[in-house]
Amino acid sequence: MEKPKVAVIGGGISGLVCVFKLLELKEQNKKDFEVLLFEKEMRLGGTIETLEKDGFTLERGPDSFISEKPWGVELCNKLGIQNEIIGTRNENRKSFIVRRKKLIPLPEGFYLVAPTQMKAFLRTPLFSFPGKLRMMMEPMVPRNSSDADESVACFLRRRFGNEALERVGQPMLAGIYTGDPETLSMTATMPRFRELEKKYGSVLKGLLQAAENKSEKLKEAGGPRYSLFLSFKRGMETLTRALAARLPQGTARLGAGIKEISRDKFSGPWRIVLATGQISVADAVCLTTSARSAAGFLNNTSQSLSKKLGFITYESVATVNLAYRRDPITHTLDGFGFVVPRTEESVLVACSFSSQKYDFRAPEGAVLLRAFVGGAFGREFFNRDDGELLDKVKKELAELLGIKAEPLFTVLRRYPDSMVQYRVGHLELVKEIENEVVKCPGLFLTGSSYRGVGIPDCIADAERTAARILDYLNRL
Ligand SMILES: Cc1cc2nc3c(=O)[nH]c(=O)nc-3n(C[C@H](O)[C@H](O)[C@H](O)COP(=O)(O)OP(=O)(O)OC[C@H]3O[C@@H](n4cnc5c(N)ncnc54)[C@H](O)[C@@H]3O)c2cc1C
Known part of the structure; x- marks a missing residue:
């Protein structure tokens, strides 16, 4: 019997980690299967450059x-x-915010929009006096009892006031998501603040408690301690190059842009159609490109899935x-x-x-x-x-x-x-997408479009997806 084949589409961090994990699982589980990585460009690494x-x-x-x-x-x-x-x-640990064409340092102890060190907060010229008072009243704002998602703007305005949103919340979020807080989902982009509101009735109270717990934990912890942000001496591509170097020869196909993936009546192997017209077959396909590209690949296979993927902007x-x-x-x-x-x-x-x-x-x-x-x-x-x-x-x-x-x-x-x-309702939409994907056995989706945009999130999701692919192969 021919050994099963897995095709991973896209050679950014998500695709590379998915392949790396699959190869690791193959070794650990003594399971024989072939993995191929298809990348449109002539280099691996995707956005990491x-x-x-x-x-x-x-x-x-x-x-x-x-x-x-x-x-x-x-x-x-x-x-x-x-x-x-x-x-x-x-x-150089400071960060600045531009206000009236000048750089103002973010006060010490500021966590996104939440001031945790009062002295520094009261001295900052970033906010007006009424703006500061409103932010300090956050612990008195009643918690939202609804579990429904809301926009980041809605949450921040409700808990900290409009000035906090406009002068700090919006630009800080823009630095990560480059999005409009009026449409970004609170549960998908700032779940921690939502959890703190739920648990402590206040983000500020929760952050102060968390800081106390953390300093206790740090006292006990051993091993290397890292700053919040990390990189590599020779840049971020160190990571994707190290992953690429682990791929056995012939695993990655560069300049291999995918046009379509399809399957006969939801059975038999997946057909992967390249932009060149070449066709490759695989038992499982993992798409790590944007949801928008995935929507295009799947248009002739599942219109309902393709339509839902297209809702991600x-x-x-x-x-x-x-x-x-x-x-x-x-x-x-x-x-x-x-x-x-x-x-x-x-x-x-x-x-x-x-x-x-x-x-x-x-x-x-x-x-x-x-x-x-x-x-x-x-x-x-x-x-x-x-x-x-x-x-x-x-x-x-x-x-x-x-x-x-x-x-x-x-x-x-x-x-x-x-x-x-990640717009309001994003996590619900991802659930609906997952329900559609289940109807296409052997199809898997990972990458920044779904369950986290940061590099560590992409890594974790790609690793989980690789484990699910192995599980699928075991059931073939
Ligand atoms: C400018 C910028 C700055 C960022 N800064 C940070 C940061 O500092 N920290 C952080 O954690 N995150 C940051 N992010 C987010 C993070 O970089 C991404 O979420 C992550 O790198 C996405 O990886 P990925 O593999 O899912 O997608 P990508 O890196 O986009 O990889 C997708 C791959 O698929 C390939 N592909 C596309 N179409 C096809 C096709 N038809 N056929 C075959 N292959 C195809 C692409 O060429 C690409 O190689 C930043 C993002 C951007 C854009």
Whole structure:
């Protein structure tokens, strides 16, 4: 009997982890099957893209992964690249928010929109006095007894007031999801705040309690401790390169864009149709591309699934890396970067001071900045041509940071329709999608479109999916 075949579509972090885990499970379970990875581009890594140029290490896509969710660090340990991990620079822990064209430091102890250190909070010029009073009243706001999802804006306005939403909540969330808080789902994007409200009746009370518990735990804990944000000495691509290096030869097919996947009357093997017209067959198919692409592949197989996948929406973003000499920049750059509220009407959504956040990003005497552009409120800017967009970014950075020289070089990278928007009801929609997928045996979906956008979430979901694929193969 021929051994079963699994086709994984998309060679970003989700696809690579899915294949890596499948190979690990194959070994552990002494189960014989073949795994093939189909990637449209001529490189693996997807959104994770590091570029080394003139002594600078640039991230075009993600620049960090968080340590709070352990799956990233666990994978690094497994791959033997834990010594490559770097934490953020201790001396520059501040973050800034733009207010009236100036950079204001986020007060110490601020957790998204929740102030946990009163002294620092009361001194900040970020909020008006009535705005501060309203935020401090959060513990007195009655808890919402309904389990129904609500928008992030609704939740933050209800618990902390409009000023907290506009001046901090919206820009902080935009730095992660580049979305509109009026449409983003609270349960899918900020589940922790919802849980704290449920458990303690107040986010602030819950955070203070959690901080107490954490300091107790830290006293007891051994082993290495990481900062919240992590990267690698030679950039984020260290992770995807290490995964790619573990794939046996012939596993990954590059330049292999998929056009369609189908199956005869829901039985027999899956047919994978490539853009070239070539056809490959597999017993199980795992789609790790965006839900939007998946909807296209499945249109002729399950219209109801394809339609539901099509309800998941995306925003386009671009990153601009700018390398400067340090001298002509007046600002102290003593932080990780800044976010910009939409009320500032800026081209910038956020900017990381990459070389201040991590070591090994710029040569001595130089600085690397990375601007984030586009998203729900920046579609018009995203659509401008390269020259216009770069000029606007450079001009605004020069004004905000007091930069008196042109950059040494810039690198613009556009990611069209790349930022998934978990809109209100997202988790319900994912459940409905899962119910449809069950009707297509041998079909699996993972990737950032469904159960978490962060790299550790993608890793965890891809690993779980690989385990489900093995389970399916065992039942064939
Ligand atoms: C600019 C930016 C910055 C980010 N910053 C961070 C960050 O700092 N930290 C963090 O945790 N997360 C960050 N994210 C989110 C995170 O990078 C992504 O959620 C994650 O990398 C998604 O991985 P993925 O494998 O699911 O998808 P992708 O990386 O998008 O991979 C999908 C792959 O499928 C391939 N593909 C598409 N269509 C086809 C086809 N028809 N046939 C075959 N292959 C196909 C693509 O070429 C791609 O390689 C950021 C995202 C962006 C866009």
